[in-house]
Amino acid sequence: MSLAPRVNYRHGDLRQALVDAGLDMAREGGPDAVVLREATRRAGVSPNAAYRHFADRTELVEAVSDAAQSLVAGAIEAEWDAVPATDPATDVAHAHLRAVGRGYLGFARDEPGLFRAAFTVPRDLETALDPAKAGPGGRTSFQLLSMALDELVAVGSLPPERRPGAEFSAWSAVHGLAMLVLEGPLRNLDRDVARAAGARLIDMVDRGL
Amino acid sequence: MSLAPRVNYRHGDLRQALVDAGLDMAREGGPDAVVLREATRRAGVSPNAAYRHFADRTELVEAVSDAAQSLVAGAIEAEWDAVPATDPATDVAHAHLRAVGRGYLGFARDEPGLFRAAFTVPRDLETALDPAKAGPGGRTSFQLLSMALDELVAVGSLPPERRPGAEFSAWSAVHGLAMLVLEGPLRNLDRDVARAAGARLIDMVDRGL
DNA sequence: TCCTGTTTGTGTACGCTGTCCACAATGTCG
DNA sequence: CGACATTGTGGACAGCGTACACAAACAGGA
Numbered sequence: 001m002s003l004a005p006r007v008n009y010r011h012g013d014l015r016q017a018l019v020d021a022g023l024d025m026a027r028e029g030g031p032d033a034v035v036l037r038e039a040t041r042r043a044g045v046s047p048n049a050a051y052r053h054f055a056d057r058t059e060l061v062e063a064v065s066d067a068a069q070s071l072v073a074g075a076i077e078a079e080w081d082a083v084p085a086t087d088p089a090t091d092v093a094h095a096h097l098r099a100v101g102r103g104y105l106g107f108a109r110d111e112p113g114l115f116r117a118a119f120t121v122p123r124d125l126e127t128a129l130d131p132a133k134a135g136p137g138g139r140t141s142f143q144l145l146s147m148a149l150d151e152l153v154a155v156g157s158l159p160p161e162r163r164p165g166a167e168f169s170a171w172s173a174v175h176g177l178a179m180l181v182l183e184g185p186l187r188n189l190d191r192d193v194a195r196a197a198g199a200r201l202i203d204m205v206d207r208g209l
Numbered sequence: 210m211s212l213a214p215r216v217n218y219r220h221g222d223l224r225q226a227l228v229d230a231g232l233d234m235a236r237e238g239g240p241d242a243v244v245l246r247e248a249t250r251r252a253g254v255s256p257n258a259a260y261r262h263f264a265d266r267t268e269l270v271e272a273v274s275d276a277a278q279s280l281v282a283g284a285i286e287a288e289w290d291a292v293p294a295t296d297p298a299t300d301v302a303h304a305h306l307r308a309v310g311r312g313y314l315g316f317a318r319d320e321p322g323l324f325r326a327a328f329t330v331p332r333d334l335e336t337a338l339d340p341a342k343a344g345p346g347g348r349t350s351f352q353l354l355s356m357a358l359d360e361l362v363a364v365g366s367l368p369p370e371r372r373p374g375a376e377f378s379a380w381s382a383v384h385g386l387a388m389l390v391l392e393g394p395l396r397n398l399d400r401d402v403a404r405a406a407g408a409r410l411i412d413m414v415d416r417g418l
Numbered sequence: 419t420c421c422t423g424t425t426t427g428t429g430t431a432c433g434c435t436g437t438c439c440a441c442a443a444t445g446t447c448g
Numbered sequence: 449c450g451a452c453a454t455t456g457t458g459g460a461c462a463g464c465g466t467a468c469a470c471a472a473a474c475a476g477g478a
Contacts, residue, residue: 009455036437172406176382179385186377200374204378206417246464256464
């Protein structure tokens, strides 16, 4: 980023600069490609400077992961907002669920490295409501999924007794396809075939939940 | 393995010894924990000896991955074989599908490191029929899943027009749950809750395919 | 049986990584 | 203005993957 050597001894916002550099590295190569020394290099700073902001490499990667999760949430919000609210409520609810799945899979396809950084690193779900992981609209991807499922119950498309835990099933399905295609055995699946598989998968979820 | 220093200059079967060491390391720590130098150390051999059997670390990890996939296939075969063939064919077909899912998820739960070594490394699906990845019964996990789906069509539980590509949907679902629980945001999910989520997920697949 | 060539091991070395330590520049607050 | 906390630098270390040159063990034909 800042190619010109700093005139000031202090950097300004080194922490953010390191996270940005980490995001760039994760974009091509996933979380494993985030190397601490390289991040400091890109920030124009000595390797050890990073340790003033992160206890170790793991903490840096986790910060990158949080930022990546926020980007995913943004992508899902965009799909959600594109759903017209004019149709009958039942259709809107289903459309919202499918929008969440489409946003998730679309992000995985367009930004595989960041997707893996987002979802193969994080500590646990306890922090799924962490605003740092939310999109511009302030909601995390998990919250968006929950909203869609609540909506399905409200319009009577999902029996209330099947609502608890439904997040896990729906999430698992799309997440699994993403991982299989990204870093799993379906790695070389044709792009169009993968897209079709995504649509079919969302059908299955919509039908089977 | 061979703690006593070799008396012979040659090792015997170094390649296999390295793969075995790699499996041990992958068992705790997943594919990233497979370190080439450590493998040679455990085999009682100098670091460079590995390069007579693998072009680089990646090739070693891939060999470990193949071995791990074979173990998964074995676990699935065991579940499959435990299904009694006495019930009506329809029930048996569904039971086989569920056995595949149970075997897959059970292996992920019992051997998380090996599971990740098996499914986050491999090159692509082209080699899904590779006998090296098969279980003792000679079939890969992908083949077992396909067999279950064919059976479902045969007994009329799955419309033939939905058969093509059904592997991807079913596989995605179980794989996704496994990944979320193993190295994803559901990492700290209670063991019993995870098990219940698995059962519910298999329900969804069975219903929605 | 020796001689020769191929296979499979060893030794040394290099650059890269994450991380530790002591020290210096900068900002803040009494 | 001076003391203190913050944030940077510099040097060092062990461990990693890997390249290169060399040595031991085997294999086959003379």
